[in-house]
Amino acid sequence: MPFPEVTSSPANVSQSPMLWDVFCRVIDNFGDIGVCWRLCADLAHRGHTVRLWVDDSSALAWMAPGARDKQWPGVTVLDWNQASNTDFLQHLPPADVWIEGFGCDIATEFIAARAHTTGAGGINSPQTPVWVNLEYLSAEGYVERCHALPSPVMQGPAKGWTKHFYYPGFTTGTGGLLREPALPQQPDMSDATRAEWLAAHHVPWAGERLVSLFCYEPAALANALAAWMQADTPTLLLVTPGRAAQAIEAALPTAREQAGPHLRPDALRLHHLPALSHPDFDALLHACDLNLVRGEDSLVRALWAGKPFIWHIYPQDDGAHADKLAAFLDCMGANNTVRQLHAAWNGLPTSALGAATLPGGSGWAALPLAPWQAQVHSWRTRLRAQPDLVSTLIGFVQKRR
Numbered sequence: 001m002p003f004p005e006v007t008s009s010p011a012n013v014s015q016s017p018m019l020w021d022v023f024c025r026v027i028d029n030f031g032d033i034g035v036c037w038r039l040c041a042d043l044a045h046r047g048h049t050v051r052l053w054v055d056d057s058s059a060l061a062w063m064a065p066g067a068r069d070k071q072w073p074g075v076t077v078l079d080w081n082q083a084s085n086t087d088f089l090q091h092l093p094p095a096d097v098w099i100e101g102f103g104c105d106i107a108t109e110f111i112a113a114r115a116h117t118t119g120a121g122g123i124n125s126p127q128t129p130v131w132v133n134l135e136y137l138s139a140e141g142y143v144e145r146c147h148a149l150p151s152p153v154m155q156g157p158a159k160g161w162t163k164h165f166y167y168p169g170f171t172t173g174t175g176g177l178l179r180e181p182a183l184p185q186q187p188d189m190s191d192a193t194r195a196e197w198l199a200a201h202h203v204p205w206a207g208e209r210l211v212s213l214f215c216y217e218p219a220a221l222a223n224a225l226a227a228w229m230q231a232d233t234p235t236l237l238l239v240t241p242g243r244a245a246q247a248i249e250a251a252l253p254t255a256r257e258q259a260g261p262h263l264r265p266d267a268l269r270l271h272h273l274p275a276l277s278h279p280d281f282d283a284l285l286h287a288c289d290l291n292l293v294r295g296e297d298s299l300v301r302a303l304w305a306g307k308p309f310i311w312h313i314y315p316q317d318d319g320a321h322a323d324k325l326a327a328f329l330d331c332m333g334a335n336n337t338v339r340q341l342h343a344a345w346n347g348l349p350t351s352a353l354g355a356a357t358l359p360g361g362s363g364w365a366a367l368p369l370a371p372w373q374a375q376v377h378s379w380r381t382r383l384r385a386q387p388d389l390v391s392t393l394i395g396f397v398q399k400r401r
Contacts, residue, residue, distance in 0.1 A: 016398060017047045018096035021129075025080070025104040026056040029216075029243070029314075033059050034297040036101045037067070038178050038278065039134070042390045044074030045180065051095065055080035062275035083107040097397050098131045100163075112157035128161060130397045137168045137177075137296045138324055139331040144173035148396065166396065168389050170331050175396075177300050179388035188306060189286040197283050203271055208236040210288040214298055215312045217247045219347030220364075225255035227364035228268040238284065239272045285309075289369055292345070306380045308372040310345045322352045329353055332379050337368060 020043055024036040033054060040050040041064065054060075057077050060067045068077050082088050084107040094114055100106060114129065133151070135143075147167040153159055168175050189197070198205045215221070225248075228235045239245050248270065256263065276284060281298070285291050285305035293302045294312040302309040313325045325346060329339050339355030342348075350356065 019093065020048055020050045020097045020099060021095040022050060022052050022099040022101060023104050023106055024052065024054045024101040029295060030059045031295040031297055032102055034063060037064055040075050042180055050075045051078055053078045053080050053083050063278050065277060083110040089113040095129055096401065098129045100133045102136055103133055108156060115157040130400045131161060131163045132166045133163055135165055135167045139170050139327040140324060143167045143169045144171060147174050166393065172386050175392045176387050176389045177383060179304065183304060184384045194287045197287055205236060208234040210236055210238065211290045211292065212238045212284055212288040213244045213292045214240045215244045215247060215292055215294050218312055218345045220344040221247055222251040222254040222258065224364040225251055226258035229255060229259040230262045230264060231267050231365035234267050236269050236271060239270055241275055245272060290367060303380055303383060306377050308369050308376060310341055312345060322348050326353045338372060
């Protein structure tokens with residue numbers, strides 16, 4: 001039996017459906033398209049119509065099979081370059097809302113075509129789209145200060161119009177997190193459902209501790225592998241394709257050398273997964289005992305899964321990611337052990353995350369999963385009580401139409 005995909009019930013469908021244009025540029029690692037697709041799919045589930053303009057839609061082949069072939073009701077995927085095609089734009093119905101994903105710039109031709117059709121209505125008339133710049137997720141203090149602030153357009157064909165900055169976040173002073181309306185009612189995965197899902201996806205599980213690996217190149221990967229290779233509790237590590245698989249290949253020789261004569265042949269097994277759709281990736285996080293996740297989208301899904309996790313935050317050259325990670329751990333009220341593990345995994349000093357170094361290191365072989373899971377459940381309960389991102393975004397837009 002597959003783990004059920006979260007969809008909206010009729011009670012969650014918007015009473016004022018709108019047409020949305022969502023723009024996305026894929027920078028790297030598919031996080032941009034992952035977030036934008038979940039936004040589009042959730043809007044469509046609530047009765048809205050969405051056009052997703054993206055410069056590289058290839059990842060949707062596995063994230064959302066059929067999306068590029070118009071098999072997702074309410075969502076049409078369009079090539080980014082079509083937004084510059086004046087002949088194509090001439091016959092395009094105008095949208096009620098424009099969403100710039102993570103600060104990508106809408107084509108001048110697209111803006112000019114809409115400005116021409118709204119000219120008679122005046123600046124910010126009812127025909128003018130509500131224009132939103134959807135920002136990156138952060139728990140830092142500036143998010144609440146900047147959330148929903150207006151930004152006048154000072155030049156170009158839309159001069160005099162207004163954009164608004166819209167920040168996802170972990171508090172009621174932000175836009176909230178992406179969360180399908182039915183998700184809070186979804187039960188945690190039972191042992192039977194977990195076994196069935198793993199079998200259906202050809203995962204050879206023999207009852208070991210299950211750990212998912214979706215990462216960049218973690219500083220502590222070799223140390224963790226070496227510890228699991230020596231542990232009394234066997235581990236099955238489920239490795240996602242791409243950078244996680246490459247990181248494993250690079251770390252294994254060092255890990256085997258560190259384990260040395262204490263290596264136990266059956267203590268750690270690896271299973272390489274194929275690329276998973278969003279519903280299957282979410283199910284993977286529900287099935288595992290520990291989730292090693294990266295970026296923005298999988299962090300949020302790890303929170304909703306309610307299982308212990310370590311977040312591999314996207315590293316920035318200027319070191320700003322340390323402050324961002326510390327702010328998240330502060331917001332969630334993480335204990336010292338969780339902070340120390342995050343510091344080790346991200347290659348940061350424990351002091352950067354407000355943690356004291358524990359005697360004997362982080363203890364990858366004997367992770368305190370039970371109290372950690374209770375802590376994540378507490379975070380999830382608090383976050384579920386707050387409005388979700390799509391609900392707040394719809395309300396924000398409706399007030400400005």
